[in-house]
Amino acid sequence: MREEALQRLLDEDEIKRMHLRYCRGVDRMDWDLVRSCYHPDATDDHGDYLGGIDGFVEYGKANLPKFTSTNHCVCNQLVEVLGDTAFAEHYAIAYHRIPAQDGEPEKDWIANVRYVDRLERREGEWRIARRRVLVDADRVEVVVASLLPDDRMRGRRERSDPSYDRR
Numbered sequence: 001m002r003e004e005a006l007q008r009l010l011d012e013d014e015i016k017r018m019h020l021r022y023c024r025g026v027d028r029m030d031w032d033l034v035r036s037c038y039h040p041d042a043t044d045d046h047g048d049y050l051g052g053i054d055g056f057v058e059y060g061k062a063n064l065p066k067f068t069s070t071n072h073c074v075c076n077q078l079v080e081v082l083g084d085t086a087f088a089e090h091y092a093i094a095y096h097r098i099p100a101q102d103g104e105p106e107k108d109w110i111a112n113v114r115y116v117d118r119l120e121r122r123e124g125e126w127r128i129a130r131r132r133v134l135v136d137a138d139r140v141e142v143v144v145a146s147l148l149p150d151d152r153m154r155g156r157r158e159r160s161d162p163s164y165d166r167r
Contacts, residue, residue, distance in 0.1 A: 018128075021036070026070060028157055034057060042127070042131070043131070044128075045132040045133065047135070065157075068097040069095075070096050076090075084122075091113070092112075094111045114136065116134060
């Protein structure tokens with residue numbers, strides 16, 4: 001019984017960490033990292049995209065560069081493990097910086113989202129089999145000012161971001 005409880009905790013932790021890797025992959029536009037969170041035959045429903053992981057990666061490559069930055073702040077994570085299948089609901093607040101354009105100022109699109117997942121453990125590894133993204137609320141706020149005088153502290157949306165440096 002104790003071994004089962006320990007395995008359940010390990011499975012839950014692996015699933016939660018997989019979701020954090022997904023968020024990092026999206027925010028850094030690291031498509032290999034995003035892809036590693038899905039089984040090859042998985043489906044993703046992002047509202048205006050519904051399909052397989054290859055198409056989802058192409059969807060991300062086409063749409064995420066439109067934002068100056070994105071930041072997914074993970075909140076509650078509820079994971080239910082049933083053998084080699086699991087169900088998860090990951091809450092997040094997703095920030096999307098919209099660049100200034102056509103005389104309009106920069107804006108932040110902020111969305112309260114939930115990732116509702118069916119996951120499967122295959123060959124000892126948990127990955128997404130089916131994901132559905134739900135938006136419970138969203139808003140757009142005008143960026144009035146930035147307190148940073150320049151880009152020295154700004155992260156990068158690719159693998160040259162300091163978070164990848166392991167020195």
